[in-house]
Amino acid sequence: MTLQQQIRSNRFRSSIVVLGFALLLLVLAGLIGLVLDLSLGAVALAIALVYAIFALLRSRSMIAGMTHAQPLGEKELEPLRRLVENASIGAGLPVTPELRLVDDAAPNAFAAGLRPEKSYVGVTTGLLRTMPKRELEAVIAHEISHIRNRDTYLMTMATVFAGVIALIADIGFRSIAYGGRSRKAGGLVVVLAIVGFILAPYAALLLRMSLSRRREYLADAGAAEILNDPEAMALALRRLELDSTTIRYADASTAHLWVESPTDRVDSERRGVLALSSLFNTHPALADRIEALQEAGGFRLPEGIPAEQPFAAELGLM
Amino acid sequence: MLWLWIVVGVAVVLAVVLTLGYNRLVRLRNEVETGWANIDVQLKRRADLIPNLVEAVRGYAAHERGVFDEVTKARAALQHAGTPGAAADANEGLTVALGRLFAVAEAYPDLKASENFLQLQEDLTDTEDKISAARRYYNSTVMHFNTAIQSIPWLLIAKPLGFRDKEFFSAQGDTALPQVSFSPAT
DSSP, rough: OOOHHHHHHHHHHHHHHHHHHHHHHHHHHHHHHHHHHHHHHHHHHHHHOOOOOHHHHHHHHHHHHHHHHEETTTTTTHHHEEEEEEHHHHTOOOSOOEEEEEEEOOOEEEEEEEGGGGGGEEEEHHHHHHHHHHHHHHHHHHHHHHHHHHHHHHHHHHHHHHHHHHHHHHHHHHHHHHOOGGOSSOOOHHHHHHHHHHHHHHHHHHHHHHHHHHHHHHHHHHHHHHOOHHHHHHEEEEEHOEEEOOOTTTTTTTTTGOOOOOTTTTTTTTTTTTTEEEEEEEEOOHHHHHHHHHHTOOOOOOOOOOOOOOOOHHTTTO | OOHHHHHHHHHHHHHHHHHHHHHHHHHHHHHHHHHHHHHHHHHHHHHHOOHHHHHHHHHHHHOOOHHHHHHHHHHHHHHTTSHHHHHHHHHHHHHHHHHHHHHHHTOOHHHOOOHHHHHHHHHHHHHHHHHHHHHHHHHHHHHHHHHHSSTTHHHHHTTTTTOOOOOOSTTTTTOOOOOOOOOOOO
């Protein structure tokens, strides 16, 4: 698949996601209307729309807020900014995304923004303290390729809609639970509606998670192509695998944004017991991602990881 | 009547396929052009840094005229290069000439420590990194474009439509090309 095909297939997926969520939303509103009151269904739908529009408009700063990403000053961390510039030139992006810093000991990075021109890349200070230049470049290229592939757009849409679904389901659930007497339909329909309201947020979550897992493989491959160095990406993932610090501001709602899953690191261990839980992972296991890179690039990483000077030393941060 | 409908149907399908394919080729060609513009910007930036660098070194080593001439000539060659291949060669030539200039600078500790010189050196390194990043992107767009017009059916009709193979940005004797494309695992 060429890059343009990927981008188009991603745009297509985005519209499917939007359509799917819209459908889910209509069904929920319909359920509310059916069980309780038609006007209540309309009100719920209106609330959902307003919420969605507001969330989309504010998504940029909301994500910055949730991840605690700080914008940098004019000349601050110039060498790091140059890595971002070079990765975006290598990716053929028309503009270099803004760079933001997350003060956190866990090594991780993320990308956000609806359009490439308005996107930004966030890296944690822990990442700078862990990764040598070559691997840091690979992680940045991974984020840049999320932006280039329009993954950030797709995932922002998915996140916002998942939030809306949860909100509507909650409204429906509460109206049934507390508005008992105004019920119109009886028995079976009510039970169905309740089940629907309970399951809908999970359906939304599932859709969102399955989307983001595939994206990770694509972004890894993209980073390998941008730098023409698949080994750097694999090494970076290996280094993340060996690190066990978790991010402080980890939040399920932003989990899919990061290069390595910030929350579900225990999932790989409990997979045997609860195989279903892997459906809810935002990221494939790091080992699988390394394996995919090795296969595509035709190389094998040696055991262990070379001890190298982290980039933070070059930046004078250590 | 049936055969008429079949002919019309085939013609319509053919027209649609051709239109879509043609648009794809145009898009790929535009990508190559954008990719080239990215390299060009950085090459210009590199050429623009040279006069200041030469002046900075001349201030300490005015007698090294041969080296300055060589660098100036290499810069002019880069500015007048007409094709991507020629530009890559000229860029390589400039790298060699600059290597000599920096070797001269080695002998002057005052020069090497001067703020101006350090800044120029850093800018130059940055530009070189950016040229290699832009080159990776450009060469991958060229590869996609060339592959597209060399495959059937475009092999037969690309030339009459004005699509010609694009040149890689690679100096002669450069074996690092073309790069591997990493198809993602699904």
